[in-house]
Amino acid sequence: MNENIKHKGRIGQTFIYLGKLLRMFVYQSDWKVLPMGAIIASVVTFVVGANLFITQEGTLMGAFALVCVCIWNGFFNSIQVVCRERGIVKREHRSGMHVSSYIMAQMIYQFMLCLAQTVITLVICNLSGVKFPQQGIITASGMFDLGITLLLITFAADMMALMVSSIVRTTTTAMTVMPFLLIFQLVFSGGFFQLAGFAKKITVLTISRWGLDSLCAVGRYNELKMVTLWNTIFKFKDIEFEGTKPLLDVILQIQEQGKVDDILYWSGTYNTRDAFVSTAENVLKNWGAIALLTFIFIVVAIIALKLIDRDKR
């Protein structure tokens, strides 16, 4: 018996599993996540797409909705992928499978899914008439920057779900945990809900916070119009003061002079946020934070799955 027989290494095994996953994409119902992602993106852009990247309010709301879409897509892509075949993984692990190869194959496969979903989301946004930022911050194209951000958020959420799927033992547990994670991500995004103190500090642990900051930075939030002030003044236009309507007079004067947009942009300068500043440094910081979280999720997934032999029969 040859004592030095070598078997497939980690890279070789990664490709075996990747091939298996790609075949299963065709045979299994995994492909359904793509049309599902398209439907979700359509609904969201239909509701919030009109003012996305046009006004500060529309951008914040739309960016938050896009973050939700990405996290939802990412979670659903992989929340069950490991736990549903845990018995199989255990069998293969005892036969020589490297856990890191298995997770690496899942990563590559999931990245492809996330990429496809990001492209679909961008296409849907485009078809819905969303006006993308013209000038990019990192790349030459604003749409390309937006695409990278959406991809990073989706992939990070995907890896988070993969981590959960590697830790829990049944699909039932995974599906029970998922809503909690989703709510945590949404509540602690930090941009949409006003948080303070310790709750605000927690936001650094969420994909949604960095994703929202990144989307608003890429969407040049701080340079956009703010409409809330104008709309509020407009509501009070008929208030009378000593027989006159001073607010209406001012509004009409501004409209006659064609300075409405100037007022909106001017009011926007009082509504800027440091987290949304459109600089390469800020965008890269946000992307880096999402990448770091993704890395942590992957490491935890590998460690958790390496303990699979401890599962009871």
Add this chain to the structure above:
Amino acid sequence: MIQQEVINNLNILLEWTLFSIALQRVLRKMGGEKTWMAYVPGLRYLALSERLDMAKDGVVCAVLDVLSVLSVLLNLTVAFNVESRLALAVSLAELVVVIALYVYRIRFFLALIRAFDMKKRWIILWLIAEWLALMIIGFSKKYQPVAAGKIHEDWEAGTAPAEIPGVRSPGGRVMSNTGLSVDLRERTVKELFEKRYLLKDIALDIPNGSLVLLLGGSGAGKTTFVNALIGYEKADATVLLNGADVYKDYDRMKYRIGFVPQQNLIRGNDTVQHTVTDAAELRLPAEMPNAVRDEKVGEVMDLLGLTAGADGLVCKKSGGQLRRISIAMELVTDPELFVLDEPDSGLDGVIAREIFTKLRGIADEGKIVIVITHGRLAFYGSPQEARDFFGKDTMEGIVMSVNRREEGGEGLADECIERYANMTAEKEGVRA
């Protein structure tokens, strides 16, 4: 206000005392020592869990019990600012502990109901007044535990199972360098800081080319033994496979051992061909040329009758085909030791027989095939004694004689079991 608090605390103290007295009585009824543990938070659930064979629940419940007592003491000694975040966090933690403890207590009480063979409706009284329900169980002569003492007495900590006649005693023996040689001293687990034997004193030599059936009822330890045998769950043992130490060199040896689990753990949404080929790629030597590997895959699929429909999805296959795919995934790697956990489970007699015929063929190639299967002991002895006992010349003949008639066998299983039991009893009588 203060008076109300004092009354509340006295109430808690009274309930705790009554509960402890009742629990001590229950523990005493169930046997064993250290009934004073009923008065110590945490330990009381450990004592109860030991008697109810609920070791893990006992540990969790003990921790929760201690935490709950600590939270009561904390509330008595520390005056929290009701609006502070710390108070909120403590209250939340208390709530979680109380809920979890309550659930575990329900589990324990249901186990007590079973242990004392009581009606389930007793749980209603328990929900109203836990101490009262325990008092009735503890003090009423009407209620006695169904089986006094511990469950599984033979497997009690510190004792070994009864010696099985015919098994050689291990330790210090010369082990064979060919075939499979096992010298298993013990396989134990620690439960509640106590050692419990799962396996003890097993020594055997199996020559290459053997097909060995491992028989035993559910929970007899068949799979535990096999997992120890192949090094997956290590025991205090020495296992040599053709001279190589399975334990010391497990990373290399695992490729020389094939294990087919009881369940068909195969991905359904891949083709049969790819499933077997991937298994071969993962486990065969990396330098093996693709053509040789593909030839091996083809041979195994032919042997197991999987070539027709190889491009079909695994999920579309029948139970028998799934079993054969599962076997093929291991067999394709040409293992020296081939272990199958109930390969006939869920299959009809004809397919089961077909699989056993294939396994005999695999053993005839010089491999060792160990098959775990259910059943009562129909016979134990050497191959020659088996031939004499069953009146058959081959293993297939023996299997056929105990198989049911509707499966194509002779249906003599019950007769053999009875005959062997009588034979053993006679021997024991002579020995006594």
